[in-house]
Amino acid sequence: MRIYGIGAIGIALGLLAVLLASLISTGAASFVQTHVRFDVVIDPSMVDAEAPGEGNYRAIVRDGFEALFPEVTNRRDQRDLQRIVSSGAQYMLRDRVVAQPDLIGTTVSLKVPVSDPFDQFAKGVIPRDVPEEQRRVSDKQIVWWDALVADGRISKPFNWALFFNSDSRFPELAGLRGAIVGSLFALLVCFLISFPVGIAAAIYLEEFAPKNRFVDVIEVNINNLAAVPSVIFGLLGLAVFLNFLGMPRSAPLVGGMVLSLMTLPTIIIATRAALKAVPPSIREAALGVGASRQQAVFHHALPLAMPGILTGTIIGLAQALGETAPLLLIGMNAFITSDPGGLTDPATALPTQIFIWADSPERGFVSRTSAAILVLIGFLLVMNLLAIFLRQRFERKW
């Protein structure tokens, strides 16, 4: 039996290790991003100092990059050359000039991401030795690329954009910021609803409810609620919150409300267990000096149960953070390129962002999917560590 047990644990740990190893091996590449550096001249004839947002930045970036390869004159080749630079470069330059209009008329050193095929090429995902027609990088482009590398213009800094950009059509620009903010908003709503309601329900059931058939039925149902497939809660949210109450689609507010339905049973069960663990002698002591039952609960039992309640809440929220299905049903899997400014703005969440990226064909999104999963696992790890810390720190021996 002992061997079987150890074997089972070994298999479980092995599978976990395989999962993490595969995530890290595919995702790690996304934590760096290949950049190319070149100079551009911000010609006042292309950018109006009065309205710096309106300029022809596309041409500025194009001219700047083509200046590196004066020998390329063919239109077709020029277009192929341009494909090395991310299409987002012109917007990055625009944002910089809008923020600092006195750059107009000067020469600026631009360091921008390369486009996804070249990023993958630089990371070795697209190999050189396959036939030209089977890769997205042509032989000509490889020659130019090698020239850039030889020139020292290519670098691979840490990919901050992964955390500070929102979603984008271009993998090299896509980041998780919108998803992280959306998840935080949804969790906030979820916490604000499920924490007070869950504790109130648990206190009533544990301390005040009469012991009868009706309360028994409620108890059984709460325990069952914890086992209901999450997609059902999503359907409920879709039918009630969106269709019946007319709340906004894709909003973290609704996402948080749906998630709170799932977190509630977890919090109720954890709170009841924590209240049960407070020894009856403490309640008796309070009653013995003439405290009412409410006072015995709120002055003594509840504060002593709080560490257990918080631990349960954090674990419930961690579950909610990783939940995908209900959010898909209420439309939090939309393509949204800005982070939500409020609870009713359309947003995605971390798990739904993973879902969207996993669905995208570009190579860059494959590794970004793994990277996003690693980020999500990181958040879950932090929350669970916090729960463990709370339990260790405040656990009381009676």
Added chain:
Amino acid sequence: MQLEAAETIRMEGTVPMDGPHEAEAVSMESPAAETAIRDVKIAARGVDVYYGQTHAIKNVSMDVGANEVTAFIGPSGCGKSTFLRAINRMNDTIDICRVTGSIKLDGSDIYDPKVDVVQLRARVGMVFQKPNPFPKSIYDNIAYGPRIHGLVSGKAETDLVVERSLRRAGLWEEVKDRLPAPGTGLSGGQQQRLCIARAIAVEPEVILMDEPCSALDPIATARIEELIDELRANYTIIIVTHSMQQAARVSQRTAFFHLGDLVEFGNTEQVFTMPAEQKTQDYITGRFG
């Protein structure tokens, strides 16, 4: 036969009596008889306690005198703790528990629906078997009761009550320098005295003690017993104990319970030296229990 005898004995030392028993009771009075209870604090009449189907206390009637120590003795499961807890309605917290009959505190029935249980428990304090200080500071343990009853306002007044209660419980000298320390950090005997101090901080009239020394060593026990004797001057005390020596040492009256019946109730000296009941005799001489 036995039951009848028990009925008679039960009347001993109780002042108000009813019906046909009166003559019998009077006839029982021997020259060596006990002093009657002059000042009745608690009067129980025909009290039955049920736990679901279990009949835990069977038709118990007794009087408890003011400023006396009354000891409840009897084998485990005889119902002495149950009866004790009926006196401040601590049994209310148990759903399946039901109490019938009347228990009067200073002449008013504590099971009257109009009675505020919280006020009752403030008048009838309780000390439990296992010391159960709140996991808070020594100071807060004492101050909690007076605070929730609005007996104190402001820090200075609370300080006074805390000091007075700890002094009366004989704990002040030991803890005066560490009042902010947690109450759970004290030794077992100190914790129990802390619980006594906590009980007297709300100025109760009666203190119920449910085997207060069963978790303590002999020295700590001796201190608590001394304390009980001192507290008698100001409070009416009922103590449940498994130790017959303790009952003999600290109490003025002793009640012997067996299987839910009050078998014998009388002056402690008499119960221990010449019990009227064979069962009592058997128990105190250690033949069962």
